[in-house]
Amino acid sequence: MSDESLQRSPEEIALEHAKEWASLPAEHLRIAIKALDARSKRECERALKEMEYRHQLDIAGMAAAFVIALAAVGGAIFFGVRSDLWMAAVMLSPSCFVIMKLFITRTASKSDVLNSGAPINAVTQPGSPPPV
Template identity: 30%
Template sequence: MTREAADVPQHQHTGLEIAMQWADLPAEHLQVALKALEPQLRREHELRMAEQSAIRQMELETLRAQTRDAAARRSHSLRVVGLVAGFLLSAAMLAGAVVVGMEGHVGLASMLSGPSVLALASLFVLRRSDNAQTRAVARAQAATAQAAAPPP
């Protein structure tokens, strides 16, 4: 076999092309040819269906990957915004506590710089708030208010 013949892909006849070639023959021959051709047509149909199924599966996987990427981006941006908001809120509360404390309002300064800062920071940064944590903040604020009150 020459090199040129090896490089040229051989054309494989489809079932329809074979049927067209047999169309010139008498009906009996055509009937035999169609019976012999039916398995080939079934194989070609199954091949086309398998290819379409593979293409659909690839498209579905691509969509799933895009959805996962979009969800990951949303989750990341939500976490970053929570971190920034928690930092800004904590910094503002601590700055407010310093300003209020300098003016002599010790009770208000202790509320701004006490456990409420930790509770709000954990709410924004960790995205959770426990009942025990809420009760602890309330107890700490009550103790702070009681300690800051003038003696009777």
């Protein structure tokens, strides 16, 4: 693309294309419209496949987050019954929720990463209260 085509407005470019198309014979226009129709059909099919793929990713992410949530709650109950309250607290810490958010939204922010390590850092820091 030239620099002057980037500086022109979309209306000017469309008008220029319309003038070029107006000079073509009718048979050429029919062929061009058929080609454009086929191209738009392919683009539509590709977009539908992409939407289906994204939907499958969303469902898989929600299923993975559900499994992680069940495992975290189950682990917290297991450690709670065994009177290991520190591990039960770690199992239900923000790190579990950050992992679930990662699977559901497929995005992670810096604050999520910092918050996810806070409970483990609190338990493992020197001078922290000993586990019960």
